[in-house]
Amino acid sequence: MVMLYMATIIFCITMIVMLLASTLSKKTHSDREKNSPFECGFDPKSNSRMPFSLQFFLIAVIFLIFDVEITLLVPFILILPIVNIYNYIFTLFLFLIILLLGTYHEWNQGALNWAY
Numbered sequence: 001m002v003m004l005y006m007a008t009i010i011f012c013i014t015m016i017v018m019l020l021a022s023t024l025s026k027k028t029h030s031d032r033e034k035n036s037p038f039e040c041g042f043d044p045k046s047n048s049r050m051p052f053s054l055q056f057f058l059i060a061v062i063f064l065i066f067d068v069e070i071t072l073l074v075p076f077i078l079i080l081p082i083v084n085i086y087n088y089i090f091t092l093f094l095f096l097i098i099l100l101l102g103t104y105h106e107w108n109q110g111a112l113n114w115a116y
Contacts, residue, residue, distance in 0.1 A: 058112075069099055073095075076091075
């Protein structure tokens with residue numbers, strides 16, 4: 001019975017706090033710029049078929065590639081004391097060679113040229 005009273009009191013206090021928070025947090029005026037979503041510098045109310053900057057897309061893809069590379073290289077550093085050093089070095093160099101060959105291929109294809 002005591003648990004029921006405590007649960008009721010806690011529920012009432014929670015509802016009062018939520019009601020106060022929602023009442024006090026209301027903005028008095030709305031601003032078009034602050035209420036509109038902002039995605040990659042585009043106006044969401046304009047034409048959606050506008051071409052976007054290829055350099056922006058390339059920077060985003062390169063960031064993702066190197067972010068994943070960092071994520072894959074951190075465990076290599078952490079397991080260094082417990083692995084066979086020859087297998088470790090072979091795997092690490094193989095991974096880095098694949099990454100460098102991919103970067104060289106992108107460079108050779110002209111995808112890394114910033115000035116057109």
